[in-house]
Amino acid sequence: MSNADMTLRIADLTKTFDQPGGGRLTVLDVPQFEIAAGEQVALIGESGGGKTTLLHLIAGLLIPDSGSIRVAGTELTRLSEQGRDRFRASTIGYVFQTFNLLPAFTAIENVRLGMTFGHGNTDSGRAKDLLDRVGLADRAHYRPSQLSVGQQQRVAIARSLAGKPRLLLCDEPTANVDPVSAENVLDLIRTSCSEENIAMLMVTHSMHVAERFDRVDKLEQINRAFVTSQ
Numbered sequence: 693m694s695n696a697d698m699t700l701r702i703a704d705l706t707k708t709f710d711q712p713g714g715g716r717l718t719v720l721d722v723p724q725f726e727i728a729a730g731e732q733v734a735l736i737g738e739s740g741g742g743k744t745t746l747l748h749l750i751a752g753l754l755i756p757d758s759g760s761i762r763v764a765g766t767e768l769t770r771l772s773e774q775g776r777d778r779f780r781a782s783t784i785g786y787v788f789q790t791f792n793l794l795p796a797f798t799a800i801e802n803v804r805l806g807m808t809f810g811h812g813n814t815d816s817g818r819a820k821d822l823l824d825r826v827g828l829a830d831r832a833h834y835r836p837s838q839l840s841v842g843q844q845q846r847v848a849i850a851r852s853l854a855g856k857p858r859l860l861l862c863d864e865p866t867a868n869v870d871p872v873s874a875e876n877v878l879d880l881i882r883t884s885c886s887e888e889n890i891a892m893l894m895v896t897h898s899m900h901v902a903e904r905f906d907r908v909d910k911l912e913q914i915n916r917a918f919v920t921s922q
């Protein structure tokens with residue numbers, strides 16, 4: 693496929709960390725990893741293998757030792773830290789296992805924050821639509837502590853979509869919610885990405901989640917470095 697058809701294109705990526713006992717640990721050595729526009733990919737792998745590290749690199753929260761990371765045609769490794777922050781806000785959505793909502797703000801304010809970082813001004817209509825889409829129109833003015841855990845995760849999903857990202861990164865988004873909410877969360881993310889043609893990479897430990905995806909990649913298959921904490 694051509695560059696234009698690829699939302700994510702990684703080449704010859706390496707990432708090492710200092711080890712507490714001295715020396716450096718190579719966590720990632722990925723010759724090639726690509727996600728096409730609108731494609732949905734589940735990433736599975738052993739604990740400590742480097743899945744979260746890979747998501748952080750793609751989000752520009754970490755920088756690699758070497759290699760190339762292109763997201764929607766932009767080479768992240770050429771951007772400054774500020775440039776990466778700006779690019780992330782406008783182009784990448786991130787759903788965390790632990791939601792990361794701001795406790796002092798209501799549901800709708802949390803969703804709007806996903807836009808302020810991206811475009812400077814907020815679109816109240818879209819924030820409302822997103823809360824409606826995740827089934828929380830009647831909870832718009834509740835703070836996170838006044839919401840159930842599953843509802844908090846749905847607010848976090850609405851926030852991640854607020855800036856109209858091209859790529860959504862999800863790190864175990866169903867790990868902390870009950871099985872019924874997990875199904876809802878998964879459906880919601882997948883449907884929202886399909887509707888807005890957002891490419892998506894979801895890290896999961898759950899085979900139940902992974903088997904819902906057409907494409908399931910094992911980190912061990914794309915990563916020549918092999919690290920495990922088990």
Ligand SMILES: Nc1ncnc2c1ncn2[C@@H]1O[C@H](COP(=O)(O)OP(=O)(O)OP(=O)(O)O)[C@@H](O)[C@H]1O
Binds near residue numbers: 709738742745919
């Ligand atoms: N800042 C850091 N400094 C040193 N080592 C680190 C750092 N961050 C991660 N590592 C190491 O990198 C490896 C990969 O960690 P990472 O969190 O990416 O794994 P993971 O596949 O997401 O694991 P899990 O499935 O358990 O969440 C681990 O061995 C970890 O100890």
